[in-house]
Amino acid sequence: MESKESKKMVFVTVGTTSFDALVRAVDSPQVRDELSSKGYTHLLIQMGRGSYFPSKFSGEDGSLAVDYFTFSPSIADHLKSASLIISHAGSGSIFETLRLGKPLIVVVNEDLMDNHQSELAEELADRKHLFCANPQTLHQIISNMNLDSLVPYPPGDSVPVAKLINRFFGFPDD
């Protein structure tokens, strides 16, 4: 089963809403060629409530195999089996991916009215935990990215906040 061993999947997730600009970007020949040349064999897209449907490819001719679905109860399995994740900028999927230690490209949705989400993606990109792109620059980011330059994300800890609340009431630390 050599084909299975050499399977390198890219998983794209838009979260609970829609992000057609991202689906359109990963569906473009530019991005698909770039992923193919980087050695990726499969592209799986979670497209949410979007109205743009990407084209499916079986990948039998050696090109990038493309498949998509709308929603799945558990995205965790897809994240685990992927070699590269391209995600919307929601904090949920960002931290879920970083905890798995997988390479991540966050694509910021510039159509959102309250676009505070880019703050987090840019900060984490500055700290080299992930790459940050927008739908227009995605193919450049893929072509220029060096996965070895990424720094593992040290997981956060909610105990100090619990201690702060405890101290306020005079409760001893557990």
Added chain:
Amino acid sequence: MSSLRRAFKSLDPDLVFNYMEEYLEAGFFKLTPFFIAITISLLAIRLTYVFLRSSKPFVDPPERVSTMIVLGSGGHTAEMLSIVNVLNKERFSPRFYVAATTDNMSLQKAQVLEQSLAHEGKGSSEAAQFLQIYRSREVGQSYITSIGTSLIAMMHALWLTLKIRPQVIICNGPGTCIPLCVAAFMFKVAGLRWSSIFYIESIARVRKLSLSGLLLYKLRLTDQFVVQWPQLQRKYPRSQYVGRIM
């Protein structure tokens, strides 16, 4: 005023009666400004006291505190539940989880957490309740109709807070927590219940506070205000930074 002092000093009922009669004859209209002035000064004194006492740690630790946990949605809920997960379940008990009526995922996640706690023997099913609250404004709703829905949300928040009378409110945005915090603050001023309000700004806020966070910070409605990035703490000096929770 000397007649009043004399009347009460002598404790002569006739004198007291005479004085009161005089006083009432002065007429309602003449007294109204006096009563308004008294009410405003009392309210001002009470507000000053509430603002000064809020954010001061407890001297006598209570045995346990009833806790309202406001679940935002998505990432907010994930952050909140990771805090609840490490709180002492016996001291923070009972726990009331509140989420927007439009958010059906958050309460489910809280139920899963509580069930796993009950399974580990750290909590009991009676210690947790799950409630829904109307949202002030849905994404994309017009500002004119949101005045009406905000009023409904405020009434609902007052009702819920009166029913639960929480000693602790832990929240992290978005908008759902504002009417609850305002309601709790009103009860605090009215002396009906003293609630300590903790706000933990989402990790997604790196350079600026969220609208909910900014409102609570500026109105000084919180007892403790926590942010997750040092640069944000420097910008808002009354906030606290104790590291990231995610």
